[in-house]
Amino acid sequence: MSTTIYSLIEAAYQGDWSPLIEESKKAPGKHWAEDTRCSNQDIDIFVPPGDGPREDPDLVKHSLGTALNRLRNLCASCPLAVAARCLVESLRDDDEFGIRAGLLASERSALRAAWQQRVNEDAVRGALQGCTTALSKVERDTVIARFATDPSLEPAAVARGLGVTHEYLLKLVRRHRKKSESRPAATLPAGSADAA
Numbered sequence: 001m002s003t004t005i006y007s008l009i010e011a012a013y014q015g016d017w018s019p020l021i022e023e024s025k026k027a028p029g030k031h032w033a034e035d036t037r038c039s040n041q042d043i044d045i046f047v048p049p050g051d052g053p054r055e056d057p058d059l060v061k062h063s064l065g066t067a068l069n070r071l072r073n074l075c076a077s078c079p080l081a082v083a084a085r086c087l088v089e090s091l092r093d094d095d096e097f098g099i100r101a102g103l104l105a106s107e108r109s110a111l112r113a114a115w116q117q118r119v120n121e122d123a124v125r126g127a128l129q130g131c132t133t134a135l136s137k138v139e140r141d142t143v144i145a146r147f148a149t150d151p152s153l154e155p156a157a158v159a160r161g162l163g164v165t166h167e168y169l170l171k172l173v174r175r176h177r178k179k180s181e182s183r184p185a186a187t188l189p190a191g192s193a194d195a196a
């Protein structure tokens, strides 16, 4: 079976984000958005009226009809790596509106929520070793938390992995520590001390 943007999206829905992310890396650099199906179009048409993160996608499709299908198909027919990059960028930026990789904004809501919760150990380890990659918010927080508690980690590598300056990394660590300190200490349930 050949790989399509929909098969990559389906794998992501099942919790396997690697195929989508790996495909997105095949459209590297700053100019990835030049070779797209939407580059010569009025960009407003990719934000259909009535579609949004809290709408029901079936109702949106029903109310907008075949014109919407044409638009979604055009979008999904972008070169595979470009569509994957477009979708990953929109997830990373938590971009709520507009069609991306053939998916309506209303269809992307569940995927956006799943992206925010995913923790890919390879991505976290890679960022700690200085590899720049697309990280979810949870992964980013995990990288900062590990760096804050592991003095053996190299600050320059972690800053590179997060795509921030050394100074900003230290600021993130201070913020993380402050947040951790302000959390109420866990209280042991009654009787647990006796049991120890």
Ligand code: SF4
Pocket (backbone or CB within 6 Å): 033, 036, 037, 038, 039, 046, 074, 075, 076, 078, 082, 083, 086, 087, 099, 100, 101, 102
């Ligand atoms: S996937 Fe759709 S929105 Fe993204 S670049 Fe291609 S045509 Fe444009």
